Amino acid sequence: MDINEPNHHQSPQNSILTQNANKAERKQQRLSERKFKLRWVLAISCLPLFGIYTAFGIAPQTLTSNITTSMVVEEVSLPAVEQAQNDDANLTERFWYKDYVRRDDTLQSVLARVNIRNRDALDFIRTDSVASEIARSIIPGRQVKAETDADGNLFHFEYQINADAFLTITKTTDGYSAKQDDRVLEVRPILKSAKITSSLFGATDAANIPDNIAIQLADIFESEINFHTDLRRGDHFNVIYEGSYDQGELVKVGEVLAAEFVNDGKVYRAVGFRDGNNQMQYYTPEGKSTHKSFLRSPLEFSRVSSGFSVARFHPVLQRMRAHKGVDFAAPTGTRIKASADAVVDFVGQKGGYGNVIVLKHANGVSTLYGHLSRFAPELRRGAKITQGQMIGFVGMSGVATGPHLHYEFLINGQHQDPMKVALPKANILQGSNKAKFESTSSQMTAQLRLLGTSNIAALE
Template sequence: MDINEPQHHQSTQSVILTQNVNKAEGKLQRLSERKIKLRWILAISCLPLFGIYTAFGIAPQTLTTNIATTMVVEELALPDLEQPLNDEVSLVEKFWYKDHVRRDDTLQSILARLNVRNRDALEFIRSDNTASEIARAIIPGRQIKSETDADGNLYQLEYQISSDKFLTITKTDDGYEAYQDDRILEVRPVLKSAKINSSLFGATDSANIPDHIAIQLADIFESEINFHTDLRRGDRFNVIYEGSYDQGELVKSGDVLAAEFVNNGKIYRAVGFRDSNNQMQYYTPEGKSMHKSFLRSPLEFSRVSSGFSAARFHPVLQRMRAHKGVDFAAPTGTRIKASADGVVDFVGTKGGYGNVIVLKHTNGVSTVYGHLSRFAPELRRGAKVTQGQMIGFVGMSGVATGPHLHYEFLINGKHQDPMKVALPKTNIIQNGNRAQFEVTSNQMTAQLRLLGTSNIAALE
């Protein structure tokens, strides 16, 4: 029984394999028949295409042989050359160099960076009455460019003397010539955005915004934002200001046209509008004046080192004493501005104030500026001053431990905290200008919103 079982399994497997082979052969035969049928169907369906191709192939080419052609001969007048071509003239490879005047530049250092090395050009720039204006007008930030060859021979030099005046030096057959010309600059708005990481000037420097635009921003928003204490990391601002261009190059920045400042989550907006005297005044988009009759700070930009207090420990006297003003820390020589229109009531030296100025304003208001290093030229008692006018310079005269401005604000002889006292606003929009202001406001506000919602960091 055990011996016969293997033989039985072998017989069964043989039968199964035979059946599988027969089934496979049947499938192959049926697939072959299907392929033959598909080939015939494809061949029949392609017959019309071959017929079309054959028709095009055997169509007689009779259309092109019957087209009439005509030859037209026309004489073209060539322009006359101003100078005849000379085979002996060789082409000189020239290069343009462009730079800006740096703070420590001299005429020699500027020309060296511009690859101006030939002696006759250097002598002409030093001796010619017109060309020598470059040496007398070396101002940091001004643009200058030159065209020279590889050996440093000057062919053309252009220097920006002022915002719209340029001096040009050109090589001629007889040497060099120099002339000045006034450029008609193209004025268009510049749109910039920046974020506060450390300071206002740090943010404007990172965004390539001029310092005087930063100062304007501080002046515009100073009645709403205390730039000495209120700035926060993450604050941001958008600004639109005038840009004057010469051949696509920005050569001058003007007034701020509109600005938006986000301080500690609160949004402040200002729109510029020129008054009847063509002076730029700033308002909220709704038309409320941003300008107040008194500046919050007499300095362009500084920090409060000591605030208003009824009892403060005096660092020099070493005892408690009321501090009836605000101290602004600033380097010696920093310019001090009149906080409002007024008349000089006192200018001179007075006790612990050292060199001091007292201004009288309207409505019983007086302001005091102490510890000055010196006064503005020709400042005298009875002289009229205007808001923002420079009246003196920061120092440490009198009783002071370091250079700073001591500033007091008095109403009818009583001291008030200059940083908290309510400041009245001025510059109301006249009814006749209201419609024009609304058009300007809507346009500027729309652009500020575009800057605030886009990822555009700068648009010049």
Template sequence: MQQTEQSNKTIILAQNPALKERKLRLRWLLAISSLPLFGIITAFGIAPQTSTQDIAISTIVEEIELPELSTPLVSENLENQNYWQADQVRRDDTLASLMSRLNVQNAEALDFLRRNPEASALASQLRPGRAIQAQVNANGELLKLQYQLSPSATLTIERTDSGYQAKTGEPVLETHSVLKTAEIRSSLFAATDAADIPDSIAIQMAEIFSSDIDFHSDLRKGDRFVVIYEARYDNGNLVNTGQVLAAEFTNQGKTYKAVMYRSPEGKVAYYTPEGKSLHKSFLRSPLEFTRISSGFTMGRFHPVLQKMRAHKGVDLAAPTGTRIKAPADGVVSFVGVKGGYGNVIYLQHASGVSTVYGHLSRFTPGLRSGMKVSQGDIIGFVGMTGMATGPHLHYEFLLNGVHRDPLKVALPAALPIAPQYKADFLAHSSNLSAQLRLLSASAVASLD
């Protein structure tokens, strides 16, 4: 046993020198392979402090032959290059300054613009903000010009083989849907102004929801609405706005929705997304938008008579000349002057209903007794004739000869969407309702 242990020790001792020799070679190999790395580290370490004063600088010039171009960079025939330039009329513009800014330089074109009877409308109707665009060549010769004379008329001037020609016609407009949302802070018009929504759209919304919302007294701070309406553009410039396509109005926590539908016959009406008509047999108010200066009451101190007297109608304050609409189909039973009413109109409607309109400044030309009128027809204009202290409309509503409050009486609904149009309407309504939901959700998220 002792001999065996001695033998193992001898083997181990015999192996140790070989092991030491392998370790030594490995260390040398690692040391040699690390030299480049140490060199890099050293270079990075001394680079910021390296002195560059002793580095020699030399300039080398070498000629490089450029390839020949197969086609010239600039066209030899510059006259064939035409340019469109768009601009807007400025407040201090003259015809000369406007043409100079559009790079129109040929005397022939300028003379035509001044002398031609139709083209001269450009110089006489320069209105700040209106769009104008001109096509000229590299020599400044006018080839074509288009100017927006009005929302419905565009002047076009074009050079032909026989000289310049001018014509006025309706612009080709592009119609797009505009989606807007706003919150009521003080009034409907203040909210639409803040959201850059035209007044015409605000008036339409007031009419659409007039059967459910009294815009004279029901609005509250925090009410909000979303609306989709048509806008028409000429070469990217807004020309006018069209009709409301869909709207959603939240008033005092209750939400009302409206969708426009144009039947194949071209008749336009507003419905709930399910097809229930939003129109009533009677409009709630014969004025587009106003405020109540005196309500319906059986006892009021009369400002002219200076005594208590029943006021069996409502006074709607509005500027002189404001249009008055027939709230429903009917027949004119009286038009003329009558006592304290001044200029007054009586209309007889179906189902025992009659209405009265007093203190008018004037009547619609041609209006006479026995004439039929349709809902929305203009019958007269606000004034202050008779016993009135200021311009307003005195409006009365009678049912079977008994006066009722026009702003509180229940108004019957019109017929729902016709059965033959129901499927088409629902498809149309589904698309607009989806857009309203998306816009409404984004508006609520932004408020949160």
């Protein structure tokens, strides 16, 4: 047999072994390929972890001693501190005191209340030609400020001489210096509302409205409202008045600009307007004067202690007697006003009237004012008097049981009840001023309505 001839006669057993060996080899090859692919997948997935490790850590046993370091020195400039003139003053704690002059205050009590105790300052205030003005201006309501230390040593002092002038005292290296400081005040309106619970002054006190504004209200509406007998609980009013401010602080109040008073359900309004003499006059929003030719009461404010009567038991004479006037109870020294323009007909003493003034008015009218403590300076017979001018002061001269004003109203010599007699109206506003007044009236009336409808308690 030729040895190169294929053997077509191999046994079946050898053929099966050869096939199994080939299958095992192919299976091993496929398994190797899968392991290779898996290693690449794992390697790629671990790349972010290596990045994190590199960012946050240093491999263990890494040497850091070879890293080069250096020191940087940079000069920083501090802001300059301004040296005070008095080093001791910088170390002394200071205090500000503010107060107002009270009734029965003296210069000593005012200075003590604002902690001024060092002798140099007290002597300076009493003896200096400028500072000594303080002692002559101790008037209730005046403002006072002081800057001192805990021991009462004065550094700065301010005293209100009048509404728009202050006296200032300052400590210097040579002692103390004083000067008068005239202020330019800012004037702006103040709007207030109040309700009557007991009296006019009780209502204004509760609303923090100054007394002189209450007095002006009584003057404005006195020809329509009898403030002695007509007020009712629940009556209310709105008022706009001038306020003068120094550096945002109210230092004085001026005149009423407009007012609205609701008495027993009836509404009365008044708007102020300055005449050619710069005197404030009051009119209804339509331009009619609120004042009649005569004032109903010659006192700024008081109460009726005894009315007009044809038969009254006299408390001193102890018998029935006609009382031909009205008695207004008021403290001694209360100012008395002329109820209308007049000429002085009599001034002096007259029997039980004591000190008395008789004024002669137009159209046969005369008024009498009795039991005065004293008369106004330079008041004499024949002198011309204007309505509202001060003519004397309440007292109890003559036959009287206490301080009061006896007031009589006569027409052609016949006594009339001053509280009931019809008083004629004054003339209405006319001429070129009417257009100016209408503009002012429109503005003020709108503000009064705002106060009445929006329940604004106060606007300063």
